[in-house]
Structures are given as structure tokens and as C-alpha cells.
Amino acid sequence: MTTLFDRLWDAHVVAPLDGGAALIAIDRVLLHERTGAAALNALREAGREVQDPARVFAIMDHIVDTLPGRTDRTLMPGGQAFITETRTAAEAAGIILFDVGHPDQGIMHVVSPELGIVLPGLTLIAPDSHTCTQGALGALAWGIGSSEAEHAMATGTLRLTRPKSMRVTFAGQLAPGVTAKDMMLALIAAHGAGGGAGHVVEFAGAAVTALDMEARMTLCNMATEFSAFAGLIAPDEVTFEWLKGRRYAPEGTGWDAALAQWRTLRSDADAAFDAEIAIDASTIAPMVSWGTSPQASVAVTGAVPADASPAMLDYMALRAGALLIGTPIDAAFIGSCTNARLSDLRRAAALLKGRKVAPGLRAICVPGSSAVRRAAEAEGLDRVFLDAGFEWRESGCSMCFFAGGESFAEGSRVISSTNRNFESRQGLRVKTHIASPETVAASALAGAIADARDWAHG
Amino acid sequence: MAEPFTTLTAIAAPLLRDNVDTDAIIPSREMKSTGKTGLAGGLFAGWRYLDAARLPNPDFVLNQPEFSGARILASGVNFGCGSSREHAVWALAEYGVRCIIAQSFAPIFHGNCIRNGIVPVALDREAIAALAGHEVQVDLPEQTVRCGDARWTFAIEAEAKAMLLEGLDAIDLTLKHRDAIAAFHARDRAQRPWVYLEHPHA
Numbered sequence: 001m002t003t004l005f006d007r008l009w010d011a012h013v014v015a016p017l018d019g020g021a022a023l024i025a026i027d028r029v030l031l032h033e034r035t036g037a038a039a040l041n042a043l044r045e046a047g048r049e050v051q052d053p054a055r056v057f058a059i060m061d062h063i064v065d066t067l068p069g070r071t072d073r074t075l076m077p078g079g080q081a082f083i084t085e086t087r088t089a090a091e092a093a094g095i096i097l098f099d100v101g102h103p104d105q106g107i108m109h110v111v112s113p114e115l116g117i118v119l120p121g122l123t124l125i126a127p128d129s130h131t132c133t134q135g136a137l138g139a140l141a142w143g144i145g146s147s148e149a150e151h152a153m154a155t156g157t158l159r160l161t162r163p164k165s166m167r168v169t170f171a172g173q174l175a176p177g178v179t180a181k182d183m184m185l186a187l188i189a190a191h192g193a194g195g196g197a198g199h200v201v202e203f204a205g206a207a208v209t210a211l212d213m214e215a216r217m218t219l220c221n222m223a224t225e226f227s228a229f230a231g232l233i234a235p236d237e238v239t240f241e242w243l244k245g246r247r248y249a250p251e252g253t254g255w256d257a258a259l260a261q262w263r264t265l266r267s268d269a270d271a272a273f274d275a276e277i278a279i280d281a282s283t284i285a286p287m288v289s290w291g292t293s294p295q296a297s298v299a300v301t302g303a304v305p306a307d308a309s310p311a312m313l314d315y316m317a318l319r320a321g322a323l324l325i326g327t328p329i330d331a332a333f334i335g336s337c338t339n340a341r342l343s344d345l346r347r348a349a350a351l352l353k354g355r356k357v358a359p360g361l362r363a364i365c366v367p368g369s370s371a372v373r374r375a376a377e378a379e380g381l382d383r384v385f386l387d388a389g390f391e392w393r394e395s396g397c398s399m400c401f402f403a404g405g406e407s408f409a410e411g412s413r414v415i416s417s418t419n420r421n422f423e424s425r426q427g428l429r430v431k432t433h434i435a436s437p438e439t440v441a442a443s444a445l446a447g448a449i450a451d452a453r454d455w456a457h458g
Numbered sequence: 459m460a461e462p463f464t465t466l467t468a469i470a471a472p473l474l475r476d477n478v479d480t481d482a483i484i485p486s487r488e489m490k491s492t493g494k495t496g497l498a499g500g501l502f503a504g505w506r507y508l509d510a511a512r513l514p515n516p517d518f519v520l521n522q523p524e525f526s527g528a529r530i531l532a533s534g535v536n537f538g539c540g541s542s543r544e545h546a547v548w549a550l551a552e553y554g555v556r557c558i559i560a561q562s563f564a565p566i567f568h569g570n571c572i573r574n575g576i577v578p579v580a581l582d583r584e585a586i587a588a589l590a591g592h593e594v595q596v597d598l599p600e601q602t603v604r605c606g607d608a609r610w611t612f613a614i615e616a617e618a619k620a621m622l623l624e625g626l627d628a629i630d631l632t633l634k635h636r637d638a639i640a641a642f643h644a645r646d647r648a649q650r651p652w653v654y655l656e657h658p659h660a
Contacts, residue, residue, distance in 0.1 A: 015638040019616020023635055025642055027653050035544070037492045048629065054655040078490045085492050122653060129542040129566055145544035145570035146494075147628075155632045156639055161615040163565070193477050194536030198565050227536050229565050250652035258652045293477045311475070401541070402486035420540060422481045424504045 003271040004234050005165045005200040007264070008140040012123050014157055021161045026152040028055055028117060030108050030126035031095070034062035035146045037085035039127065039153070040093050042146075048154045053094040056153060057117055058086060059108045060100050062128075065404030066366050066393040072100060076405025106369025106395040109133035109337040113217065114371055116246030120235035120262040125152055130337045130419065132223040136216035137243070138235030138265050140200070143224060163229040164274040166199035167267070170207035170281040177453045178284050179347075180215040181339060181417070181436040183207070184222040185287035185297040191277060193295040196228035199275060202267060203233050207281030213242040214341040221338045222419055225294040234266040288324050288435040288449060289421045291316060296421070300324055300439060300451050315423055316431050317413075324449050329433070330412035332357065332444035333426070334390075335366030336400040339417035339437045344368075345376050348417075348441035349384040351455050357389040358447025362408070364391045366398040390444075401425050415443045460575025462625035465597045466556055470605075471519050471528035472590035478533055479540035480567065484549045497549035520553075525591075527553075532590040533560040534583075538567025547574045557596050559586060559603065572618045575625060579603060579612045598623060 014023040031039065036058050043050065050056055063082040065074040072083045083100065090097040098104045104111060109130050112118045120138035125131060127149045134141035144158070152158055170183055188195065201223050203216075211219065216233050223231025233239075240259060243249050250258045285299035291312035298305065301324075304313070308320045318327070334340060334348055345367065357363045365385045367373035373395055376382055382392045397403035400418040407427030408414050414432050417440045421432040435443070438452035445455060488500025505518045514521040520528060531550075537560035538546060547570040550558075557577040571578045577598055581589075589605040596603050598619065603610045614622075621628065647654050 014642040015635050017617060018620070021615065021617035023632060023638070025639075025646065034489070038494060041492075042494075046629075052654075055653075076487075082492050119652065121650070127542055127544070129540065131542075143542040143566050145542055145547070145566060145573065147544060147573040148569060151629050151632065154629050155635075156643070157632060157635075159617060159628060159632060161617055192535075193539060194562055194564075197536065197562055198568075224540075224566075227539055227562075227564050248655065254652050258650075261650065293479075295477070401481070405487075407487075420479075420481070422479045422540060424485060425481045428504075 001268055001270055001272060003165050003267045003273060004138070004202055004232055004265055005140070008121065008123070009162060011121065017159060021159055023157045024160050025123060025157055026125055027122040028124040029149060029152050030112060030124070030131070031056065031058040031149065032062045032108055032126070032128060033060050033064065033082045033086040035127045035149070037082065037089045039146045039149045040089035043150050043154055044092070050093045050095065050153045051156045056095045057112070058090040058095050058097045059111055060086070060098065060105055061107045061396045062403050064100055064396045065406065066396045066398040068394060070100065070394055074404050076402070079405055103370055106371065107337045107340070107397055109217070109221065110341060110368035110372065113137060114246065114369060116243055116249035119243065119249060119258070120239060121265050125149065125158065129224040130221055132228065132231045133217050133221040133337055135223065135230050135232040136213065136220040137239055138233060138262065140230055140232065142230040164199045166196060166201045166275040166277065167273045168201055168203050168277045168279065169205040170203065170279050171205045172207060172280050172282040173210065174207050174281050174284065177438070178286055179436045179438070180211055180218040182284055182287045183281065184219055184225070185289065185294065185434070186284045187277070187279060188222070188226050188294045189287070189297040193225060193293050194227045196223065196226035199228055200230045200232060201226065201228040203231060205281070208233060209236065212343065213238055214343045217341070218338055222294070225419055235262050286436060286439055286452060288433050288439060290318060290324060290433065292421055292423050294419070294421060294434065298324065300435070300449065325451060327449045328413065329361065329415050329443055329448055331362040331408050331414040332440050333364050333399055333414060333416040333418065334437050334440050335364070335368070335398050336418040337368065338419045340366060340368035340372065342372050342375050344417065344437040345372070345381050348437040349381045350457070351438055351441040351445070351452060352388040352390070353384050353457070355388055355445050357444040361444060361447055363389055363444045364393060364399060366393040367395050370395050399426055415440050415449060460573070460625045463556060463575055463577055463598055463622045465595060466529060467593065467595045468529040469525065470530040470532040470559055470589050470592065470594050471525035473519055473531050473533045474590055476534035477536045477539050480538055480543050480546040481540055483538070483546040484543065489543070489545050494548050495552065497545055498552035501549040501553050529554050530557045530559060530594060530596065531555055532586050533558065535561040537563050539564040542566040544570045547571055547576060551576055559589065561586065572621050573628065575622060577622055581610050581612060585610045
């Protein structure tokens with residue numbers, strides 16, 4: 001009868017509160033420099049202390065720039081203060097900081113799993129909506145605002161009304177060239193950007209368990225684009241194998257004890273969910289967005305829907321019924337907590353190898369973490385990207401949203417491996433099409449939206 | 459600590475679109491300082507202004523005289539989706555918004571509203587179409603919205619309602635459970651020792 005979410009919730013109830021809410025224990029808090037200083041300074045000004053600083057980590061990713069040879073300076077007006085104030089506040093609070101230039105710096109949702117900061121069965125929060133990424137390891141991980149971050153640091157808990165549960169089952173097998181990104185865009189296109197509203201969504205089914213750990217993170221990353229409270233995948237041997245030996249993961253007999261507990265973290269066969277969605281994974285095609293919400297997505301081989309919102313068409317300068325393939329683009333971006341892990345870069349590089357991006361096109365690759373960057377360089381992927389005409393950057397959130405104060409040219413059309421195609425997110429009036437890294441790479445080569453399956457090396 | 463909310467009578471400015479995201483409410487480029495203030499000018503900047511000199515866009519609802527300075531917004535489904543930035547709520551509150559009536563809310567935005575004294579009211583599409591642009595009375599103790607002769611009730615979690623009604627400080631409330639928190643940690647540390655980390659690690 002019991003769901004994985006029930007098990008995670010029940011294990012963290014500190015005390016019941018009035019009206020059905022509960023005080024829930026928080027095992028990990030992550031901070032970044034956009035709000036880290038604000039949260040820590042507000043606590044200090046209120047005379048409050050961080051209750052257990054050893055379980056709080058701060059990471060520079062939201063403001064820091066990603067240009068080679070970077071310092072604390074950024075192109076963002078006033079940006080340097082976010083970095084220096086977060087550094088000062090983290091030091092004063094005794095919090096570990098993965099600073100600019102630190103070998104473990106990177107996008108928090110890439111770094112935390114890499115270091116084993118997130119573990120199965122934990123509760124983990126951060127003032128960032130994509131914290132749900134980390135549910136891929138079987139943790140209850142969700143985004144919060146700054147006030148909630150202050151609350152969690154001061155008390156070790158959050159006050160929560162229990163979210164509802166949903167299971168999304170991807171049965172069957174993905175077709176070649178179809179990725180976790182396409183699974184999420186297909187789900188959101190079919191059920192709406194509010195389709196998972198307030199639910200903890202467990203992803204299950206053969207197509208999910210067949211995903212490697214990094215693809216599972218891509219899947220859970222976009223649970224917030226489905227308006228879910230959190231995304232979750234039951235941990236299994238893939239998870240345990242991936243985690244073993246990571247810095248903050250338990251070791252020796254501690255590992256064995258943890259493993260025994262982690263193996264119980266799954267939904268019972270007869271578990272009852274408040275909502276269920278089933279999708280045949282074999283029917284999913286590579287997807288691309290055409291509008292200004294992730295729900296405005298179609299198969300890359302498809303067309304802008306006949307009933308498309310006029311406001312979106314106007315913003316995107318597209319016609320209803322127009323084919324997506326062949327739509328000229330000005331820029332291509334591979335990066336973000338969604339799709340900038342080593343496997344993402346490898347798949348993009350496999351298409352780019354020995355080729356050049358279209359003339360005049362701006363192409364940028366920003367590895368998800370400094371560790372990903374080093375690993376990619378060790379196998380020569382940086383050369384593949386550079387030779388193809390991509391910029392090869394330091395790690396950070398970068399041009400997913402003006403991090404580092406950088407944007408694409410006003411009004412330009414960008415294909416992007418990121419998670420949000422909102423108006424002006426990647427620059428004033430920028431028209432963003434979100435897609436998988438391979439679709440971005442193929443489109444960069446074509447100079448227009450392209451089907452990566454047509455560009456595979458023979 | 460937020461200002462307590464009981465009732466509010468004001469015109470509901472119509473922002474009748476779905477999936478209003480927090481990048482639209484406060485663009486990244488408008489979050490210029492590490493503090494929580496100085497944000498109202500950047501509220502809805504992409505829609506509200508025609509250019510970098512902030513020439514008002516006359517088509518945008520908050521630039522129309524009857525809706526300028528609105529204290530209530532009326533909108534569609536999944537309001538406040540996207541980035542968790544609490545700046546979106548800080549900007550709305552600083553502008554003077556105390557209530558948002560929408561078909562549904564994104565969960566993080568909803569939580570941020572409660573912590574900052576903005577009442578998130580979920581009503582159906584027909585109700586919102588009927589009240590948008592008109593004077594409405596929001597009654598939190600009764601959980602009702604009135605507009606002319608029409609009256610709707612809305613749901614809100616007991617915890618959220620109590621916080622909004624009394625403008626309570628959540629941290630102070632929670633610290634009253636200090637003993638329960640310490641007992642949990644003692645018990646949990648024995649059961650899940652790997653959860654607890656010791657400095658230094660970095």
C-alpha cells in the first residue's frame with residue numbers, strides 16, 4: 001500500500017502541526033550566491049544561528065560568469081557583491097563553500113550528486129526550483145524560497161502540508177535517438193505545465209529504470225516544469241553503484257548499513273497514488289519547443305499546432321502549421337542543470353566531431369560542473385567543441401538565464417539544452433527552443449532546427 | 459514578519475493568461491542587489507516597459523489608470539511557475555499586491571506568498587472571468603471572495619491561513635518545538651548515522 005514518497009515523508013516527521021501539516025526534518029540545505037547572502041544575513045540580523053552548518057553547502061553558480069579566466073568580477077551590474085557577500089556570510093556561518101576556482105565548483109544540482117551530498121532517503125532543499133533534479137537518487141528534494149531556506153537552516157526543519165502523490169509510468173523502451181529530455185517534454189506537452197501541480201511525482205516503468213544515472217537526473221530536473229512539488233525515482237543498483245565511493249557517501253560498514261536501508265526505498269506493488277499517468281515510451285519522438293512554455297513542445301519532425309496561442313506565435317515569430325525543422329537559428333547553447341553532464345557532452349560531441357557549426361552562428365558549451373569540464377577535457381571533448389566552432393566555458397548556470405550577466409542578442413532565436421523557454425529568459429525578446437543536447441548540436445551544424453537522427457555519423 | 463491579512467476590498471487587475479512565470483514577474487536582470495528590497499520597479503519589467511528607459515507600455519494592465527497600483531491580481535492556471543526566486547513575491551508585495559486570484563499556483567511560489575503576507579486564492583475560470591477588472595472583497599477568515607452579488611468560497615490549508623491571518627514568524631513558531639527536534643535528531647542519528655556530517659570535509 002505504501003509509496004516511496006510515504007516512506008520518505010514518514011521517516012522525516014518531527015512533529016504534527018495543527019490542521020494536518022507537519023514539521024519535517026531537513027537533511028541537507030544547499031545555497032547559491034544569488035540568495036545565499038540574503039538568507040544568511042537575514043538569519044544573523046535576527047540573532048539566529050545555522051543549526052547544523054556541516055549539513056549546509058554553498059556553491060557559486062547563479063551569478064558567477066563562465067568566461068575562461070574568470071574572477072569575482074562579472075558582466076552583471078552589481079554581480080560581484082552577490083559573490084563576495086555570499087563568501088563572507090558562508091565563512092561566518094561555518095558553511096562549506098565551493099567557491100570560484102574551487103575544483104568542486106559547478107551547478108549545484110550537478111555537483112551535489114557528484115560528491116554524494118545527496119543520498120537516497122534524504123530530504124534536501126535549496127532556493128532553486130531545479131532542486132527536484134536530485135530526486136533521481138531517491139531523495140525527497142525540492143526547491144523553496146529564501147525564507148524557507150532561512151527556516152530550514154535555523155530549525156533543521158520545514159513546516160509542510162503533505163503534498164499529494166502521482167506516479168508517471170513510462171512503459172516499454174525508448175526508440176534510438178530519444179532521450180530523458182524528450183520524455184519530459186512529451187509528458188508536459190501532453191498534460192500541461194501545471195499537470196503535476198503540487199504532487200510528488202514518482203517516475204517509474206521499464207523506460208525509466210533503463211536510464212543511466214545522469215539521464216535520470218535530466219528526467220527529474222524538469223519535474224518543476226510540470227509544476228510538481230518534487231520528482232522521484234526509486235533507488236536501485238544503478239544508483240548504488242553510481243554513488244559508491246563518492247566523497248560524502250558513507251564508507252565501509254556505514255555504507256553497508258545505509259545500503260540495507262536504501263533497498264527498502266520503493267513503492268509497494270499495490271501502492272495507491274492520488275494520480276497516475278501512463279505513457280508508452282516507444283511512441284516518444286525527439287522533441288523541441290515552439291512556444292514560451294515547456295508545454296508548447298512537439299516532435300521535432302512536427303509542426304506548430306493549428307490552435308497555437310496567438311500571443312506565443314507573435315512572440316516566437318512563428319506561424320501555426322509551420323514545420324519546426326528548417327527554422328533558422330542564430331545561436332545554440334549546451335549547458336544547465338538539465339543537460340550538461342558528461343554523457344550529454346559526449347552525445348553532442350559525437351555529432352559535432354569533424355564538423356563545423358553553420359557560418360555566423362554563436363555556439364556555446366558550458367559544462368555542468370568543473371569536474372565535468374575536467375573529465376571532458378581528459379577525453380578530448382573540449383577540442384571537438386572548439387574545432388566545431390563552439391565556445392568552451394567554465395562551469396555555471398550561464399546563459400540559461402542571464403547568470404554572469406550574459407544574454408543572447410536581442411530578439412535572436414536560440415536552440416538550447418536548458419529547461420525554460422520563457423519570454424526574455426535568455427535575453428530581451430530572445431526566442432528559445434528547448435531540446436536535447438543532440439538536437440541542439442545537430443541544429444547548430446544545420447544553422448536551423450534539425451533532427452539529430454539525420455546527422456548521426458554513418 | 460508579514461503584515462497580518464484579514465479582509466481586503468480592491469479592484470482585481472486582470473492579467474488573464476496562463477503560466478505567468480517568475481521570470482516575467484521579475485526578470486533576472488532586475489534583481490540587482492543581494493537584499494530583498496528595491497524590486498517593485500522591476501515588477502513585470504518585460505511587459506510593463508517598452509524600452510530600457512522604462513517607457514510605460516500602455517497596453518499592460520498595471521499601466522492603465524484604473525489598475526495602476528493594484529492590490530489584487532486576477533490570472534489563469536499555474537501562476538508563479540518557473541524559478542523559485544522569492545524576489546517575485548517581494549516585488550509584488552513591494553508594489554502593493556496583497557492577494558492573487560488565479561486558477562492554480564505553482565507550489566514554490568505559493569509557499570513564498572504565505573511567507574510574505576500575500577494571499578493566494580484559487581478559483582475556477584468562470585469565477586475569475588466574472589470578477590476580473592471589478593472591485594472584489596477578499597475575506598480570509600471566512601475564505602470567501604465577493605464581487606457584486608456573486609460570492610465564492612476558496613480552500614486554503616489551515617497552516618497557511620493561520621500564518622497569513624496573524625502575520626506569524628514561522629521560525630519563532632517552529633523553535634517552540636525545539637525539544638521535539640532534538641529528540642528526532644537523537645533518534646535519527648542512531649538509525650541513519652550517514653545523514654550526519656562532521657566538519658571539515660572540503
